Amino acid sequence: MQSFDWTLIQSFLAVAQSGSYSAAARKSGRSQPTIGRHIEQLQSQLGATLFQRATKGYDLTPTGRALLDHARTMQRAAAEMSLVTEGRAAEVRGTVRITASEIVATYILPELLAELLAQEPELQIELVATNSTENLLLREADIALRMVQPMQQDLIARRIGVIPIGLYGAPSYLARKGRPQQFEEIANHVLLGYDRSDLMIRGIAALGFPIKREDFAFRVDDQVTYMEALRAGVGLGACQKRQAERYGLIELLPELTIPPLPVWITAHSALRTSAKVRRVFDFLTDHLPGRL
Template sequence: MNWDDVRIFLAVQRAGTLRGAAQFLKVDQTTVGRRLAGLEHCLGSRLFLRTTGGLVLTDAGRQVLETAEGMERMAVSFERLSEGKDKRVAGEVKVTTTDALAVDFVVPAIENLKAQYPEVKVLLNTSTRLLDLARREADIAVRTLRPEQPDLIVRQLGNWEVGLYASQRYLESHGEPQQGEGFKGHDIALYQQGVTVRQDDTLAGEPLGEGRVVAELDSSLLLATFVRAGLALGELPSYLAQRDPELVRVWPKRKRTNPYEAWMVLHQDLAHTARVRVVVEAIAEAFTSA
């Protein structure tokens, strides 16, 4: 069985469409369809059914999925082990993080890195989806949650209080909210459901009951931008206020129980790869300097 055909099978299974798989693999959609048909012919079974919601696995497809994923793990492990002995400070390094951490820390780290190691190319992804390091979707992840997988190297980069913030413009227009009134007469910006585990039905411990939720956003960067624009109150990590004099901490003594954390994560097989190591050091230095 051809490993490239198995990669296509897995990409189709994860994307649910030939087009999505083609975009992920950076090949033509016709090629994906042809290689998938070849694999089905080789196995003598249909692997997918076409539905209104996309392609779904048949019973035969489900039976080969575990084997295909095992082949993928072996291939990725072989690739990582071979790269671990690469001493050249050159080549691509895939980094995934949130948009806010990218703007505030990772992009400045890349800027400093390029001056010293111009042959290192950083591929930066700020998708809200957590990319899988085990499948080499990324080499380095900078995340706000600590992962638990045993084969990953984890390093804490930062830890900040999460407080309630507003812009000077907002406070001049709306005044400061009164504790115990549930944000009566005030506009609130929140994360969309599922974006973070830190959010509940309170802000800085105050119930939201009387407030107007005027925006639900899917990233820290958008939330901070919304608050800076004077459009609403919102919870932000404290480091943002240190950089922006326009932001004012409301109720300075009150904070969210769970802090805002930043963790750097990479697979242990890549820890000694030269190009990965210099990117790790540059990102860590950017957080230390901040």
């Protein structure tokens, strides 16, 4: 039976999932030439072509598609081995990888993590600011802060609080355009919304106010850019209340009830026996609710 270098399988999965060598390189942290060399080596060992050129990158061949599920099984097995080993670590030292939304990672976590690192000098933190859901089971993160309850098995999840949301405007904008007194009046204002995401459209519709993408005169999906545009007085927008208070934004239509965002902290069950992950998990659980 022929054996394969696991790194070749990792590169195969990265290209299969991302569709190009360059995207696979960014995802895996390897160089693009290394990814290409790994694919060539794997194809040579198998005696089969796994990818074919497409308009934008590479598509799997029938042979590649047939091997994809087997490669994913190997990936899950390797992740489980890593989890078991990690779970036996008894010291608070080494790296813990945290993923959180762009807003939480930018405006809330840095101060908390500064306190934690001051207390734990042997600890290192990797913070991933993303609104996508990182897969804890595949070790893409050790701890995740999410706005939805995770449904995956083998995860420890704890709801640690909610983030109140309101409608806000910067003093500079309100001085220029005036302050709306009822919801219907915001149609006369510049509204900040998302570009490709329909999350805000669906949220406003759920409140009984149908709205179209074009009703937002300023659109951006990056939440940090959205927040900075709101602070700069570009227009009116939804914002976390604590951040709005911190930056002097003025709440509008306080009678408007916007459902708060729940915050869940999650980790793989095997990692809860790791001293370093347990320390970070417990620290965030204890201190984060007061910062939301």
